[in-house]
Each structure stands twice: as C-alpha cells, then as structure tokens.
Amino acid sequence: MSTPRDAVIVDVLRTPVGKGKKGGALHHVHPVALLADVLTALVERNGIDPALVDDVIGGCVTKSGEQAVNPTRSAVLAAGFPLTVPGTTVDRQCGSSQQAVSFAAHAIRAGAADVVIACGVESMSRVPMHSDAQGADHLGERIARRFPGGLVGQGISAELICARWQLGRDELDAYSAASHQRAVAAAETFTKDLVMVTEAPELTVDETIRASTTVEGLAGLRPSFRSDAAAERFPEIGWKITPG
Template identity: 40%
Template sequence: MAEAYIIDVVRTPVGRRNGSLSAIHPADLGAHVLKAVVERNDFDPAAVEDVIFGCLDQIGPNAADIARTAWLAAGYPEEVPGTTIDRQCGSSQQALHFAAQAVMSGTQDLVIAGGVQNMSAIPIGAAWRIAEPYGFKNPFEGSVGWEARYGKQMISQFTGAEMIAHKWEISRQDMEEFAYQSHQRALHAIDEGRFEREIVAINDVTTDEGPRRDTTLEKMATLKTL
C-alpha cells in the first residue's frame, strides 16, 4: 500500500461572527487558501487530481459544491474536479481522510483536502430551517423509520453533550475550567507565533479572532446555557 504524506498546511485566520472576515464569500476564502498552497509549494495546479472540502449547511453561498467553486474562483484549471462533503463538525477531517485513502489506494497521487464555511453569512443550523416553508420543520420529522426508532425527540450535539455530561458527571464548572484553559493555551500559542507558518493573511487579518484575552471564569459563569 502506498504512503500518504501531508505536504503543507495552510489556512486563513479563524474569524469571529460578524468579524473581520464575515463579508468575504466562502468561495473567496477557499480560493485564497488554495492559491497560497499552490504558490508556496510551486507545483502545477493541473497536477491536482481532486479537491475535497468539508462544509455543513450547504445552502446559499456554500451550495453548488463549494470545493469546486473555490478552485475555479482561484483561477485554476476547469479540468480538475472538486467535491464537497458533510460529516457535520468532522467534515474537514473526513475530507483529509478521503484524500489520504485515495492516495494510499493508488487511485490518485495529489489531492487537496480542506474545508470552508462562513457562519456569519449562513449561521450554523440554517440548513435545518430552510425547508420550513415546504412543510419540513427539521430533517427527521415525517420519517417513519426514524420516528419508530427515536420518537419525536430532537437528536443533536446539544442533546448528546447533555447525555455525556450526565453519564460521566461532568459539571458546568468542569467544562468552563477546561474552556478557560483552552483559551489561555490558544493565546499563549498565538503570542509565541505557533500559527504563523500555517496562516495566510487575508484583508490584513493575520491572527485568529476567537480567543478572548479578557475571558475570565467569572464572566463565563454569567453566560446562559444553550
């Protein structure tokens, strides 16, 4: 079996909701990264055999195969295919797995894997609600097989998180302490320049906008639960 290698890792900064990157079309976000990976590694884009992106809520600007749209928006060959997959929050990771599997199987030699989504433009969960005018309140209601197995209850990551917390006796305080530590580690890594090699600036934004320097456990304790 052939070996699969990660040649480079490139990304934009992670923007905040309605932040510095919120007005950029997701195809242009993806194209910016695709251009960077080709230019940094100086290879012929026509040699790419597939472009695989993860994206959930594939509606609006995320629709119509955003992987291929981003590739074409970058100005690269129309002969190169692209496909977009949805494994929810694991979508981009699955794109990487599919790319590796293609190389390891000998089917392809050079594949670009990634992911893109502008949640300011298309909020998370928007695809669940878009069909309400057509009589579908959610993706599950009306399925005989689904309702026979799960009833009318809503299944989501929020429900799953609540079940895990009860099973393993994880308190809100436990999670907030973990989240606070995660913030501090992210800020420390930013200050040390740990992400500089992988981030390509866009619109003069060079740093992830998510980590909050003023976060405290006391502030987190005042937030409403979901």
Template identity: 40%
Template sequence: MRDAFICDGIRTPIGRYGGALASVRADDLAAIPLRELLSRNPRLDPGCIDDVIFGCANQAGEDNRNVAHMATLLAGYPQSVSGTTINRLCGSGLDAIGFAARAIRAGDADLMIAGGVESMSRAPFVMGKASAPYQRQAELFDTTIGWRFVNPLMQQQFGTDSMPETAENVAELLNISRADQDAFALRSQQLTAKAQRNGILAQEIVPVQIIGKKGGGQRRSRGRTSAGGDHPGAAFTAKNPVPQGRRGHRRKRLRS
C-alpha cells in the same frame, strides 16, 4: 500499498458567529488558502493535482452544490482540476483528508488537496414546498445548526437532538460540570493566545483582509470568566465550545 504524506497545511483564522469574517462567502473563504498554497509552493504545477476534496457540513446556502470545485476555480486553478465535496457533518474536513490519503495509497492519485470549509454566520433560512397542491403549511428552517425537514420516523425512532442538546446529555451522563467546561475552555483560549504570541501558528494561518472590521473568535483571557447571559441551568454554553462561526478551513496537500 503506497504511503501518503501531508506535505503542507494552511488555514484561515477561525472567526466567531456573526464576527469579523461574517461578510465573507464560504467559497471565497475557501479560495484564500487554496491560492496561498500555490503562492508558497511556486514549483507546483496546479494542473498536476488529481482532485480537491473539501468537507462541508451545511451546504444550504452559498456553499451549495460543489463548494470544493467552486473554490478551486475562484482560486485560479485550471478548470481541469476536479473538486469533490463530502459531508460527514463535524468530521467532514478530517474525512476529506482520509479520502485523499486512501486514494493515494490505492494508486488512484498522486497529488491531492483536502480540507474543509464552513460559514455558519451566512447559513440561510430555507422554506420547504407544500406537500400537496394549494396547501400553505410549508415550514421555515434556520440552517445554522441542527436538523431541518425531519422525517417523522427519524424523530420517532431515534430522536433529533442537535449538538447543544447532545452536549448537555453527555455532560449529565459523565457528570461534567459547567465549571469544569469553563476551566477547560479558558485553558484552551490561553494556550491559543500563547501559541500566537510565540509565532507557533504563523506559518499555518493565512490572513483574511476585511475592510473596516475587527473582532474574531479567540478572545484574550485575563483570568476566569463567568458565563453570564447564558441559560443558568445549562452546563454547556455558547461561551465554552469551539467557536461556531467560520471553521478552520484546513487545507492539506498530500502526495505519494
């Protein structure tokens, strides 16, 4: 069996929910690093790419249908380059890389692009259809995060906790305090800021041009911060997880 190698990697910045990247569609955002891959690898013939695989967990709005192929076309790739979108929720982008690597190792492909895209800021509200004619009990859901159109049997047998509830359950189970989480989050922000100052991420991150916008996900830290404004009884807060807006949009190019 052949080996698969990651030859290049690039991503957009990570924005926070409703932040600087909120005006950018997911398919347009995904096209940016795809376009940059061709720019930084001028000897690469895009027609030789066997497939483009993206993970996308929402797919309820502008990222609907097959966002991988839409982004490929928007980036100027030939129409002959196919695209596939997969969903393993938060593991979708990493799983896309696994799919590409397995295809190469099996001999089904020689050159693949894999990654992920998400824009929670632009996730739409959706309304289901009535279950019978002339009924008016259709429900409205916010698709930003969590379940919608829940099967009653799923709720009854397994529950439908979303990420915030699950994080709270895990914190209670493993006795992880809010102070510990805040300290971990602060350290993560500080390490990111240090890496950016030292140019470690310069080759990895491609800028996104936003006219008249500023802000973003990584916040400069000046010491320990309080989590004011969040639920006082919650260990897990919106200030200490990874930003939930526009994810890393990692793009990996693999070949045998």
C-alpha cells in the same frame, strides 16, 4: 496484491477564523473566495503546478445559499486552477474537513491519486447553521418512528454526557478558560499556517480566541441550552425548571 503507499501531509494553510455573526471581520467575504485564497496560497507556497492536483476534496456542513451545490469545485475555479482539476464537497457535519483528509489519504494509498488537496469552508455569518433544513422535514417518518421523542443537537448531547460522567460546571469552566489561554499562546507561536484573506487583509489573528477569558467570567454566564422543554425531557441532567 500491491502494498498500500504512504500518504504524507506536505503543508497546512488556513485563513484566520472570524466570528460567526454579521459583525465578524469576514462577514462580507463570500465563502468561495475564502477557500479560493487558501488554495491559491497553497500551490504558490509549495511551488507546484495546480494542474498536477488530482483532486480537491472539501468539507462543508451547511450547503445552502452561497455554499450550495459544490463550493469546493467553485473555489477551485475561483482560485484559477485549470478546468481539468476536479473538486468535490463532503458532509460529515462537524467532522467534514476531517473526512476530506481521510478520503484524500485513501485515494493516495489506493494508488488512485498522487496529489490531493483536502480542505473545507464554512461561513456561519453568511450561511447560518441549519439554514439548509429550514421549513423541511429532513429526517422523515422512519427516523420519527425509531426515535419518537426526536433527535437532539450537540448542546443537549453535551449536557447528557456531563450528567452521565459527572462532569461539573466548575471543572468545565476551568477547562474552557485554560483552552483559551493555550490558544493565545499557540497563536503567538504558530503563524506560518495563516493565509491573508484578500478582502479582509486586516484580520491577522483568530477573532474567536478570547485572551481575557477567566474562570470567574465563565461562571457568570447562563447555560446556553437550558429550557423547560429540555428539563422535562431529560430529568437526568438535573436542571431546575424556573420561570423566564
């Protein structure tokens, strides 16, 4: 039995993160173009022939509209890679690109590939979250029978975790504010991993980092997932049902 080979990450690149709405700096850029810019920059910076790439594995959560079918393969073609370079798209929801990295490492360790690009793309300003599930029963009757009350999203799930482990609002606001401040400091230090977007060269930093975030400012925000329906279904969260 052969010994698995080591899988090594050679380089890391990404575009700056834009706000996920129509006013974001990247709202006019097709998601395929976003990923293509990263792929092009990656092979150019490392001086490798893209024909040597055995596979390109990309993560994408919402594969509908402009991200439908196989956006990773489309980006490979848009980046000018040879037609012989394959590309596939995987979906493990918010862990999709992380899964792409795991699959790439698996292929190398198994000896099935030598060079793999693991990547991902998501344009929430052009392809809104859950747009692939609109107007369709994507769970089916068997899920409904197993979970009669239905499934919940991450927002309510987070509230349930907080209730179970007694994580208070003040504690979490402080953590969030500190997270933004750490992100500001990191953005000033780690700049070599950023790729300029061809169609948005003015964006040089992440739009989603808010340097002005404070604990006091966060305390004034209403909870995002509070609703009468959620309060009635999950009384352990401790919400007060209020009008309006």
